[in-house]
Amino acid sequence: MIEVGQKLPEATLYHRGEQGLNGCSVTEMTAAQRIVLFAVPGAFTPTCSDAHVPGFMVLNDAIRAKGIDNIFCVAVNDPFVMKFWGEHLNVGDAIRMISDGNGMFTRALGMERDMSNGAMGIRSKRYAMILNNGVVEWLGVDESGLANSSAEAVLGAL
Known part of the structure; x- marks a missing residue:
């Protein structure tokens, strides 16, 4: 599993925009920025x-x-699904909803979770991270519940 101090692996993540499907390089997405990336199952x-x-x-x-x-x-x-979910939750520009449809980024992070027993297949663990130029500054992972990866936990780490 990725750890504090490590750089994110390169991958392409996707989002649906007005012009259709857009690929986002993780390196480009995180370059010269301090971001919060959180994942949900x-x-x-x-x-x-x-x-x-x-x-x-x-x-x-x-x-x-x-x-x-x-x-x-x-x-x-x-x-x-990610686009429609973001619209359903009215996230607007506050949160960018990103797809790792094939789970390649999730796998590269070591964050995959087998949820086959719940009819969901391979998904992501629930986590949040603070990144500076693609390097993990802080990481909170939840095996169950929401205590370590919540917005409150991220704010507390900042």
Whole structure:
């Protein structure tokens, strides 16, 4: 699993824009920025929709006031689902909803989680990280619950 002090692995993540499918290089996405990247096991799932993403909406301004340029939410879901989920939650420009549809980035981080017993297949663990120019400054991972990767935990780490 990725650790504090390590640089993110290169991968292409995706989002749906007005012009269609857009690929985002992780290196380009994180270059010369301090960002929060948080991951959820799945779009439209209860904890993710009811608490994780909404927490980052509520504390968005406070997190950005601590020197964060962007906030990204990533999930092993396709870009169409991530776009619609972001619209459903009214995230607007506050959070950029990113797809790791094939789970390649998640796997490269060592953050994959087998949720086959719940009919969800291979997904991401729930985590949040603070990144500076693509290097992990802080990492909070939850095996269950939301204590270590919540917006409150990120704000506390800033």
